[in-house]
Amino acid sequence: MLVAAVVEHSVIPTNRSIMDGSCDRAGNSHTQTLQDTVQFAQQAKAPGYQRFWVSEHYSAPGY
Numbered sequence: 001m002l003v004a005a006v007v008e009h010s011v012i013p014t015n016r017s018i019m020d021g022s023c024d025r026a027g028n029s030h031t032q033t034l035q036d037t038v039q040f041a042q043q044a045k046a047p048g049y050q051r052f053w054v055s056e057h058y059s060a061p062g063y
Contacts, residue, residue: 015050022054 022037024030041052 016048017051017053018044018049019053019055021057023057 018040020037020040022033024033025036028036037054044052
């Protein structure tokens, strides 16, 4: 006996996020690093990212 089943597909909306480390690149000032982070966050809006997280660093070189 052959039995066919129809499965309904539903779309579950998800929120996408980005986590940025915001580390200093060699030769960049802290100001430039912050500007790069802001620019990255602004660019993330276009493809539909909902949140932009920045990680915290304590006493770590380059952060």
